[in-house]
Amino acid sequence: APAGAIMRTEISTAAAFVTRLLRAAGGVGEEQLRCFRECLQEALREHYRHHWFPLVPSKGSGYRCIRINHKMDPLIGKAAGMIGLSHERLFQLLPSELTLWVDPFEVSYRIGEDGSICVLYESPQPGGKTNKLLESRTSCKEEWRIGRSSPSKNYNVMTVSS
Secondary structure, eight states: OOHHHHTHHHHHHHHHHHHHHHHHHOOSOHHHHHHHHHHHHHHHHHHHTTSOOTTSTTTTHHHHOEEEESSOOHHHHHHHHHTTOOHHHHHHHSOSEEEEEEETTEEEEEESTTSOOEEEEEOOOTTOOOOGGGGGSBOOTTHHHHTOOOOOOOTTOOOOOO
């Protein structure tokens, strides 16, 4: 099967998730949202074309990661531009800290730098290898609806002794 067909579920899951976040924020019309989702899917497909390794799902994960962290992810920015949404507007509508991992067989996200990682889509890998990582992850698909963020943890404060 061509890579496009293989990545279809993962890409549509990721694009639908970002679209849901926009819809939840309000103020964007359904027709615009539909166009945004299609543009984002197309941009992701193009971006991932030569960076999709079903036999080694973690390979290229950083390249495929969609990230908003005081900088707008270029792929989201591009799709939003197609429907006339500026980066400034996007920052108002979307979480200021969002990481979305789109990997073969798994799409997951984290809102906030120390939020929990939530799995949006997961399918067994061919060859029956179960992913041990999953036990440590919470499946919290509903969490974004509530929009709660975990309290900030300060255990990474480094003290510099002179």
